[in-house]
Amino acid sequence: MQSDMIIGMEVHIQLNTNTKLFCGCKIENAQPNTRTCPVCLGHPGSRPTLNKRAIEYATKMALALQSTIASQLVFSRKTYFYPDMGKNYQITQYETPLAENGTVVLSDGTKVRIKRLHVEEDPAGMVHEEGLSLVDYNRSGIPLIEVVTEPDMISPEQAREFMKKLQSILAYLDIFASDGIIKADVNVSVKSSGFERVEVKNVTGFKEIERCVEYEVKRQQTDTVVKETRAWNAELGRTRSLRLKESEEDYGYITDPDLVVRPIEPAFVESIQKTLPELPEEKTARFVKEHKLDAIDARIIAAEPDVAALYEESSKQVSPVLAARWVRRELLRSLNTQGKKLKDTPLRAHHVIPLFKLIENKQITDRVGQKLIRELAEEPFDVAERVQKEGLTAVSDTGEIGTAVDETLSENPQALQDFKQGEAKAFEFLMGQIMRKTKGKALPDVVRKLLEEKIK
Amino acid sequence: MKDYIQKMQTGGDIVSAITAFVEESKKINEDNHYFTVITEAQAIEQAKNIQKQALTKKFPLAGLPFTVKDGICVQGVETTASSAILKGYKPVFNATAVQRMIDAGAIFIGKTVQDEFGFGALGITQGKGFQAPKHPDDPELCCGGSSSGGGGFTKKIPGAHASLGESTGGSIEAPAAFCGVVGLCPTYSRVSRYGLLDYGTSLDKIGPLTKTLPEAATILQVIAGHDKKDETSSQEPVPDYAASLGNIKGLRIAKIKEAFAEGVDESIKNSVHEKLTELEKQGATVREVSLPSLKEGIATYFTIALSEASTNLAKYCGMRYGQSGSMNTSFDEYFTKIRTHHMGEEAKRRVLIGTFARMAGYRDAFYNKALKVRTKIIQEYKQAFKACDVLSSPTMPILPPKQTEAHNLTPLQHLMCDVLTVGPNLAGLPHVSVPAGKAGIMFIADHFKEEELFRTHAE
Numbered sequence: 001m002q003s004d005m006i007i008g009m010e011v012h013i014q015l016n017t018n019t020k021l022f023c024g025c026k027i028e029n030a031q032p033n034t035r036t037c038p039v040c041l042g043h044p045g046s047r048p049t050l051n052k053r054a055i056e057y058a059t060k061m062a063l064a065l066q067s068t069i070a071s072q073l074v075f076s077r078k079t080y081f082y083p084d085m086g087k088n089y090q091i092t093q094y095e096t097p098l099a100e101n102g103t104v105v106l107s108d109g110t111k112v113r114i115k116r117l118h119v120e121e122d123p124a125g126m127v128h129e130e131g132l133s134l135v136d137y138n139r140s141g142i143p144l145i146e147v148v149t150e151p152d153m154i155s156p157e158q159a160r161e162f163m164k165k166l167q168s169i170l171a172y173l174d175i176f177a178s179d180g181i182i183k184a185d186v187n188v189s190v191k192s193s194g195f196e197r198v199e200v201k202n203v204t205g206f207k208e209i210e211r212c213v214e215y216e217v218k219r220q221q222t223d224t225v226v227k228e229t230r231a232w233n234a235e236l237g238r239t240r241s242l243r244l245k246e247s248e249e250d251y252g253y254i255t256d257p258d259l260v261v262r263p264i265e266p267a268f269v270e271s272i273q274k275t276l277p278e279l280p281e282e283k284t285a286r287f288v289k290e291h292k293l294d295a296i297d298a299r300i301i302a303a304e305p306d307v308a309a310l311y312e313e314s315s316k317q318v319s320p321v322l323a324a325r326w327v328r329r330e331l332l333r334s335l336n337t338q339g340k341k342l343k344d345t346p347l348r349a350h351h352v353i354p355l356f357k358l359i360e361n362k363q364i365t366d367r368v369g370q371k372l373i374r375e376l377a378e379e380p381f382d383v384a385e386r387v388q389k390e391g392l393t394a395v396s397d398t399g400e401i402g403t404a405v406d407e408t409l410s411e412n413p414q415a416l417q418d419f420k421q422g423e424a425k426a427f428e429f430l431m432g433q434i435m436r437k438t439k440g441k442a443l444p445d446v447v448r449k450l451l452e453e454k455i456k
Numbered sequence: 457m458k459d460y461i462q463k464m465q466t467g468g469d470i471v472s473a474i475t476a477f478v479e480e481s482k483k484i485n486e487d488n489h490y491f492t493v494i495t496e497a498q499a500i501e502q503a504k505n506i507q508k509q510a511l512t513k514k515f516p517l518a519g520l521p522f523t524v525k526d527g528i529c530v531q532g533v534e535t536t537a538s539s540a541i542l543k544g545y546k547p548v549f550n551a552t553a554v555q556r557m558i559d560a561g562a563i564f565i566g567k568t569v570q571d572e573f574g575f576g577a578l579g580i581t582q583g584k585g586f587q588a589p590k591h592p593d594d595p596e597l598c599c600g601g602s603s604s605g606g607g608g609f610t611k612k613i614p615g616a617h618a619s620l621g622e623s624t625g626g627s628i629e630a631p632a633a634f635c636g637v638v639g640l641c642p643t644y645s646r647v648s649r650y651g652l653l654d655y656g657t658s659l660d661k662i663g664p665l666t667k668t669l670p671e672a673a674t675i676l677q678v679i680a681g682h683d684k685k686d687e688t689s690s691q692e693p694v695p696d697y698a699a700s701l702g703n704i705k706g707l708r709i710a711k712i713k714e715a716f717a718e719g720v721d722e723s724i725k726n727s728v729h730e731k732l733t734e735l736e737k738q739g740a741t742v743r744e745v746s747l748p749s750l751k752e753g754i755a756t757y758f759t760i761a762l763s764e765a766s767t768n769l770a771k772y773c774g775m776r777y778g779q780s781g782s783m784n785t786s787f788d789e790y791f792t793k794i795r796t797h798h799m800g801e802e803a804k805r806r807v808l809i810g811t812f813a814r815m816a817g818y819r820d821a822f823y824n825k826a827l828k829v830r831t832k833i834i835q836e837y838k839q840a841f842k843a844c845d846v847l848s849s850p851t852m853p854i855l856p857p858k859q860t861e862a863h864n865l866t867p868l869q870h871l872m873c874d875v876l877t878v879g880p881n882l883a884g885l886p887h888v889s890v891p892a893g894k895a896g897i898m899f900i901a902d903h904f905k906e907e908e909l910f911r912t913h914a915e
Contacts, residue, residue, distance in 0.1 A: 048687070257656075
């Protein structure tokens with residue numbers, strides 16, 4: 001079956017090394033043009049010397065994407081004239097990328113083939129103002145990897161999932177700083193145009209890449225499509241034409257004679273392989289197989305290393321299924337509502353484990369559990385202490401609950417009447433009222449039983 | 457040089473010597489145009505400094521005045537590779553070779569003029585606004601290029617002195633042969649290229665121009681060796697070069713058959729043969745070897761050198777340093793305007809040819825093919841060194857022409873002047889041009905075997 005669209009990506013990812021790719025300048029936020037030296041400014045006579053850490057990081061990523069690592073490390077010069085490159089050529093990899101032929105498998109089984117992964121230096125940052133172009137060479141020479149996919153994605157959802165997977169793997173490998181640069185060139189071709197190739201250049205940030213793909217697919221399905229290069233305007237949420245693509249640009253690549261061609265020894269690749277952590281795919285599979293988790297729960301929990309770690313620790317003390325349910329449905333939802341990522345909060349497993357235990361032993365109700373987890377997501381505290389102090393322990397005493405039932409029934413004669421006339425909903429309403437009266441502490445099973453006895 | 461250094465190491469008056477040297481240099485330069493800049497105040501300051509330190513420290517080059525080809529960076533001193541586009545550019549660092557000379561106690565005197573960015577074999581294609589240096593013996597003749605000012609000055613100045621030159625395809629050897637001095641081009645990667653304004657990155661070598669072969673050995677001893685700022689610089693240990701000087705007995709010399717063919721001036725062939733006969737008398741053996749691939753040398757060399765040069769020169773665009781202009785157009789138009797205005801004809805020609813050779817669709821036919829031929833040429837040399845210690849040939853095919861005549865040469869005739877020197881340069885082999893009569897004789901050794909070159913020294 002032919003798909004309605006094909007999507008491919010070239011994703012540029014900043015590696016979180018301490019120093020730049022070809023010089024010792026620090027990578028850190030600083031006043032413009034204060035983290036520079038003759039090398040990253042391209043001064044005549046200066047020369048690049050390779051940051052080996054960057055190659056280690058890039059190799060990690062290549063292995064995590066199941067790619068084949070090249071036998072030699074070769075850098076090339078890509079020549080173009082623009083103020084953002086001190087040398088007017090960018091040192092990148094051309095004929096021989098670091099790695100080729102990788103794969104990312106999406107949740108629906110789609111295999112996104114990774115054509116190549118290569119290492120290159122970032123150009124300087126530029127800001128264009130009216131009649132003025134400002135250049136910041138702090139960025140010049142920062143190590144990037146470029147991950148190039150085949151056009152194997154057939155929906156914006158797949159493109160989004162692909163990006164999420166990349167993000168997840170990067171987090172596990174710890175090679176990408178969350179404030180680092182991630183930008184993509186997005187290729188979208190739709191069936192209605194006869195799959196005319198349109199490339200959108202330089203879309204920055206995970207969120208924008210998603211938005212751009214969605215926009216571009218819609219645009220192409222409703223607009224006239226020509227083979228061209230477009231730009232993404234994040235403010236307007238639109239793409240605009242940059243240039244018609246009549247032929248590929250000619251960068252006149254040659255091997256960079258300043259950088260020694262190095263063999264990439266199998267021993268090096270093996271040593272990197274050994275440092276790879278268990279990756280999200282493997283973790284998901286293990287959670288499903290060994291912990292009997294639901295596949296979706298497992299995948300969502302495994303996507304972020306901090307979440308997975310918190311879950312795993314919890315699963316050793318309470319039932320894994322219970323821990324998974326509470327992590328995914330309650331904890332992640334609460335964090336999400338508060339616009340937070342777990343790794344950015346001080347919340348750890350030792351905060352939630354006592355809570356999960358209380359829930360598992362029915363010492364608190366689910367409702368109290370939900371309230372507590374929301375509060376934990378805001379700011380961690382000692383759960384046992386809080387439960388004691390606020391008297392949140394679940395109530396199972398039938399006398400106490402019975403009083404609450406009686407009071408509720410006398411306060412809500414209409415609901416009682418509705419129920420008697422066959423409205424099942426009224427029962428749930430009464431349940432809710434009783435729970436509220438007991439501040440959510442009454443065990444729902446007990447409430448249900450007593451209420452049924454009273455009115456049936 | 458040896459006596460001079462010894463004197464300065466043992467309490468000689470370095471400041472007076474340098475003051476006199478600078479005066480003499482200025483006088484010579486008035487008529488001959490060897491320098492782009494003479495740094496008098498800096499030289500005397502440095503002389504005072506070394507003079508003071510020499511009381512407690514033995515500098516291997518104590519007080520030795522040295523000059524540097526314009527395209528090699530000297531901190532705070534205008535460095536332009538004799539191109540108008542870099543007018544006013546002062547590097548913030550010293551080239552490693554320069555730093556090593558300074559650390560050895562040598563005194564920097566000034567920058568010597570060259571063909572623009574090293575583009576020229578005759579010493580007549582300086583950038584706009586630069587004057588061609590005059591031949592030390594006959595002002596009408598060419599000095600040879602591209603380290604032309606260094607060659608001419610080394611011959612003209614009477615006292616102890618060394619000049620740092622740079623060779624991509626023959627730029628040390630040509631001026632040495634034309635001016636009658638010694639020009640040593642070391643193995644590629646033997647001397648750090650850090651701070652050298654690149655011509656052909658995979659071909660560029662810094663080396664000394666001196667009056668004698670032992671002097672060249674002294675300078676190489678100082679500037680050779682690994683430098684972590686240049687990844688390509690070799691980790692091979694540096695031997696004691698002086699130890700092999702004049703060790704002629706048993707030296708196996710093979711003269712390259714193709715280098716004595718038609719097109720090489722007869723008087724040059726005679727001078728070279730006389731020199732070889734002399735070495736034979738002192739215990740060397742001379743036979744002949746054929747290196748047929750050398751005929752591909754010129755095409756291979758220029759394809760690689762110009763492809764690399766066209767990327768190396770991309771940075772010279774009127775932004776960040778050197779010349780600039782008002783930017784009221786697009787970036788592309790601005791760069792074009794600046795480059796068109798400030799680059800000389802030969803530089804433009806070479807950048808255009810190099811850019812063409814690496815374009816998609818042509819890259820395989822030119823650049824990639826040239827890399828393969830280069831490998832073949834290297835193999836042929838390696839084979840030859842199984843049966844000899846040094847190869848020999850004339851350095852230049854012609855005697856220095858008149859500058860007026862040289863300007864009438866076609867671009868191809870100009871390129872052909874490099875025909876004998878491109879071979880060892882392409883192969884990255886160490887080689888030296890030594891005076892032989894009115895010409896220069898070239899000796900070539902295997903990689904990192906510079907000591908074999910020093911064996912040819914006849915007392």
